Amino acid sequence: MKPAPFEYYAPTSVSEVLELLNEHGYDAKILAGGQSLIPMMNFRLVQPAVLVDINKIPNLSYIKTHENGIRLGAMVRHTQAERDSLIKERVPLLHETMPQIATIQIRNRGTIGGSLAHADASAELVAVTTALEARFKIQNLEGERWVPASEFFVGLLMTSLEPEDMLVEIEIPDLPARSGWSLKEVARRPHDFALIGVAAVLTLDKKDRCQSAKLVYLSAGDGPLVAEEAAVLLQGQKISEDLIIAAAEKAATEEIDPGNDIHATADFRRHLANVLTRRALAEAYQRAKGGK
Amino acid sequence: MENTITVSVTVNGTPYQRSVDPRTLLSDFLRNDLELTGTHVGCEHGVCGACTVLLDGEAVRSCLLFAPQVDGHEIITVEGLGTLDNLHPLQEAFREAHALQCGFCTPGILTTLVPYLEENPNPTEEEIREAISGNLCRCTGYQHIIDAVKLAAEKTDP
Ligand SMILES: Cc1cc2nc3c(=O)[nH]c(=O)nc-3n(C[C@H](O)[C@H](O)[C@H](O)COP(=O)(O)OP(=O)(O)OC[C@H]3O[C@@H](n4cnc5c(N)ncnc54)[C@H](O)[C@@H]3O)c2cc1C
Ligand code: FES
Ligand code: FES
Numbered sequence: 001m002k003p004a005p006f007e008y009y010a011p012t013s014v015s016e017v018l019e020l021l022n023e024h025g026y027d028a029k030i031l032a033g034g035q036s037l038i039p040m041m042n043f044r045l046v047q048p049a050v051l052v053d054i055n056k057i058p059n060l061s062y063i064k065t066h067e068n069g070i071r072l073g074a075m076v077r078h079t080q081a082e083r084d085s086l087i088k089e090r091v092p093l094l095h096e097t098m099p100q101i102a103t104i105q106i107r108n109r110g111t112i113g114g115s116l117a118h119a120d121a122s123a124e125l126v127a128v129t130t131a132l133e134a135r136f137k138i139q140n141l142e143g144e145r146w147v148p149a150s151e152f153f154v155g156l157l158m159t160s161l162e163p164e165d166m167l168v169e170i171e172i173p174d175l176p177a178r179s180g181w182s183l184k185e186v187a188r189r190p191h192d193f194a195l196i197g198v199a200a201v202l203t204l205d206k207k208d209r210c211q212s213a214k215l216v217y218l219s220a221g222d223g224p225l226v227a228e229e230a231a232v233l234l235q236g237q238k239i240s241e242d243l244i245i246a247a248a249e250k251a252a253t254e255e256i257d258p259g260n261d262i263h264a265t266a267d268f269r270r271h272l273a274n275v276l277t278r279r280a281l282a283e284a285y286q287r288a289k290g291g292k
Numbered sequence: 293m294e295n296t297i298t299v300s301v302t303v304n305g306t307p308y309q310r311s312v313d314p315r316t317l318l319s320d321f322l323r324n325d326l327e328l329t330g331t332h333v334g335c336e337h338g339v340c341g342a343c344t345v346l347l348d349g350e351a352v353r354s355c356l357l358f359a360p361q362v363d364g365h366e367i368i369t370v371e372g373l374g375t376l377d378n379l380h381p382l383q384e385a386f387r388e389a390h391a392l393q394c395g396f397c398t399p400g401i402l403t404t405l406v407p408y409l410e411e412n413p414n415p416t417e418e419e420i421r422e423a424i425s426g427n428l429c430r431c432t433g434y435q436h437i438i439d440a441v442k443l444a445a446e447k448t449d450p
Contacts, residue, residue: 001336008297008314008360031358038356039337042317051314053361079350103426105404106338108350109357190425 003041010053014060014139014168017052021164022141024050030166031055032075032114035106060113060168063087069173074113074166078102081112091172093132093181093199097124100183103191113167116152119159122193122219126153128183129170130224131199131216137169146171149224156222178211179203180287182280185218186272188263194219196258196269198251200280202239204288210234215247215277219269220256227251230277239285248277299363303328304372312359319343321359322369330370330399334428341427344400345369351404370399373406382406382444391440393431401427405441414445 011017021028029048031037032055040046054060060075063084070090072081081087082098101107101115101124115125116136130149138145138161152159161167175181185197197218205211213234217225230251237243252274260266296311303326310325317336322328322345334340336355343354346368374380379387382402392398401424408423409415415423420441421434429437 002317002320003315005295005313005315007295008358010360031361034356034358034361035338035353038317038358041315042336042355051358053358055361103341104408104423105341105344105351105353105426106356108347108352190422 001042001044003038004044004047006048006051008051008053010056012056012058014057014166017054017057017166018139018141018164020050020052021166025163028052028163030117032117033077033110034114035102035110036114036118036120054166065090066171069171072112072170072172074111074168074170076112078107078110078112078115079104082107090174091132093128093183093201094172097128097183097199100124100185100191100194112170116170117159117161117167119153119157119223120193121156121221121223121225122197124183124185124194124197124199124218127197127199127216127218127224129172130226131181131201131214132172132175134173135171136167137171138165139168140164140166144168150226153223158223175201176203176211178205178288180284180289182283182287184276184280184283186276195264196220196256196272196276198273198276198280200277200284202234202281202284202288204239204285208289209236209238211236213247213281215251215280217251217256217273220258220273222257225256227255229255234281239281244278244281244285247281248274251277297360299359301362301365301367303367304369310359314358314360316359318345318354318357318359318362318367322354322367325359328369328371332396332399334396339428340397341400341404341424342397344403344427346403346407349407351407368403370402373402380406381448382409382440385440385444385447386437389436389440389443391432391437397427397429397431401429401437409441409445409448413448415441417442 028050031053060073062073088095134149135146180202182200185194187194199216201214203211213231215227230247233247252270258266258269300309322331332342334342345354
């Protein structure tokens with residue numbers, strides 16, 4: 001198992017990356033952490049003629065506050081985000097998500113930008129950034145644009161990134177007051193890709209009714225799967241155990257679309273999704289009531 | 293035409309310079325170019341952990357890095373943890389507790405645990421299992437590995 005030959009570039013600025021991408025188009029691939037790309041190259045599932053290594057560019061691994069949220073450089077590595085105090089304080093859902101991604105050796109290299117650009121439907125960050133309504137800054141030689149998560153992930157391992165585009169920054173807005181959140185997943189081994197998982201975000205109004213609800217599933221379809229009907233059930237209602245059961249049932253039986261494989265049947269995944277959704281909603285509700 | 297690139301890297305304290313095909317995996321670079329065969333290769337897609345080495349002190353998969361990426365960096369392999377006469381305390385503990393049988397997984401487990409124990413000198417059994425969840429061992433059933441880690445932790449941090 002060895003990768004096919006390629007030309008290797010290690011530019012030290014974003015503008016050089018954009019020049020290379022512009023010149024080589026579909027033949028070029030960006031190399032970030034390499035923790036998804038290199039396995040695919042070793043299997044020869046992908047054979048880029050040109051590899052543009054972005055690890056030598058300084059200043060792509062910042063984590064800073066910006067207006068009502070935080071902004072992260074695309075090269076923030078998984079372990080860096082996991083240990084960062086600003087993320088812990090401002091985006092606790094992201095803080096709790098990080099250690100669930102892969103094992104330590106992978107997290108030491110893998111980057112947030114790489115995970116989002118790779119857009120694996122079983123990646124925690126794909127579901128969590130969708131639940132948090134993150135926005136992504138994309139650059140090419142012509143200029144830059146901001147794309148919301150809801151428009152960024154467009155299908156199986158597909159994003160709105162064009163071959164000449166580079167993802168440079170991720171913005172995660174603060175949640176409104178009285179919001180709660182939760183991420184629940186089941187994996188065969190700790191840190192492995194999850195059989196199924198759900199990110200839940202709930203916001204309550206002054207009368208303790210659900211003002212907005214978001215349930216986003218991983219490993220449940222071609223991309224991050226948003227359970228919209230279950231959210232409608234919750235909206236405007238007082239959260240009760242019965243309501244949580246009904247919403248979980250709706251999402252797990254009618255909305256998600258998990259696959260069958262050697263690790264689990266689709267039915268088993270639906271069962272897990274049902275149980276995990278109840279737990280996630282209960283936890284998100286408790287946190288929202290706690291004022292956080 | 294062969295395109296080659298020069299890599300300068302410090303491995304186990306020794307500086308090396310080699311000219312390589314850019315697609316050379318770090319694992320193959322260490323084994324074939326530098327003849328440091330302590331780093332093992334199992335799956336070549338990041339799952340088994342046998343190829344784990346330290347890159348600037350952090351545990352990483354050497355099968356998921358290209359050799360040119362470590363230019364200017366520092367690598368430690370299992371050969372650099374201790375010497376034959378003076379094993380690393382974790383290696384001593386592995387020997388004492390019979391934590392290896394065929395030994396294929398051992399270099400990767402040692403390189404994973406050395407930085408882990410520096411940060412977590414007194415892990416619980418559950419924490420140890422979690423720390424090595426990215427390293428497959430087909431022989432031991434992990435039990436003696438856990439014993440060895442506890443032994444090493446007791447000895448270095450009584
Ligand atoms: C054994 C194993 C287990 C794993 N388990 C999990 C898991 O449980 N959950 C999980 O979420 N992930 C898991 N991963 C994947 C890991 O999180 C990867 O690090 C991540 O998906 C990709 O990030 P990267 O920085 O390594 O990207 P790379 O592999 O470098 O790149 C991935 C893709 O994104 C493109 N790309 C990268 N950066 C940019 C950019 N800035 N702009 C445009 N395109 C870009 C690349 O060209 C490539 O196509 C696992 C990986 C392995 C090997
Ligand atoms: S050979 Fe690198 S993880 Fe298996
Ligand atoms: S001792 Fe043989 S694989 Fe672990």
